[in-house]
Amino acid sequence: MAPRKWNRDNWPIAAAMIQYPNLLPDGRSVQDQSVEEWAATLADVVDAGFTELDPTDSWIRLADLSAERLDEFVGLTRSLGLTIPAISTSRRSLIDPEHGEEYLAYGHRVIEAAAAVGAGSVSFGFFGPLTEAQKKVLWFWTVDGVKNPDDAGTWQLAVSRVRELGRHAEELGIEVSLEMYEDTYLGTADSSVRFVKEVGLANVGINADLGNLIRLHRPVEHWQEMMAKVAPFAKYWHVKNYNRTEDPASGVIVTHPAPLEFGLINYRAAIRMALAHGFDSPFLCEHYGGDGLSVSAANRDYLRRILPRQEGH
Structure with missing residues (x-):
């Protein structure tokens, strides 16, 4: 096992941009904003104390910027003291029945963009767009969304497309992390492990976003059992937490977002499990x-308190 590259002081901990939509109130897209407008948004990230940014593609699609505009974006981030360790994609499933091939081509562009901006990781998932019912409720995860088909052919298509992206990423020294998400081929720990084993590439692993699962208003496997299964395959990791209450008598399950250190998942224990692998x-x-x-x-600061003090084993 190679020594760790980082310690608690310099481990890359990025800000997500899920609070910022791609479409603006005036109808424009973030894609078309000026550098000064991008800077106004990223000032929030800097003011929050972040030195790393994931330009999550629900906010901006770096892969769809021209080379000149991409250079402008990277130049801006550097001027603000931000680095880009990873790029996450959202709701662009490689097996989308209408847009799967389009999203596969986009995935290749994401990998190229990651290499261009110095990111070492990309995250893909098989979750689809929010349904109309999900858009109408307070918390979208309380309503069932799009499900991956229980079909061997579609599963194999998913495996082959991830393998294709994984090989491309491997050529550029980039890791691919597949996000755990309900009712997808990475909807349980067991299916996630089975999937990455079938892909069979060392640089393709699991984004152990257990928060996506423990927030569901349905029975789920205990987080510790899930983590034990996926820890050997963990790569770029989305971390968030939820409170979860279960009433066996009535069958009622209620969840609510919580800061990382106060929710159901014990991230001190979960991270140690991953570090051990x-x-x-x-x-x-x-x-x-x-x-x-x-x-x-606040979650970033918590992580810095619990990560290893020194690099190496």
């Missing part, structure tokens, strides 16, 4: 509800 990838802090960026900043 050589985990050496960046983190992404995200939080739904309220001032998610500020909660993410």
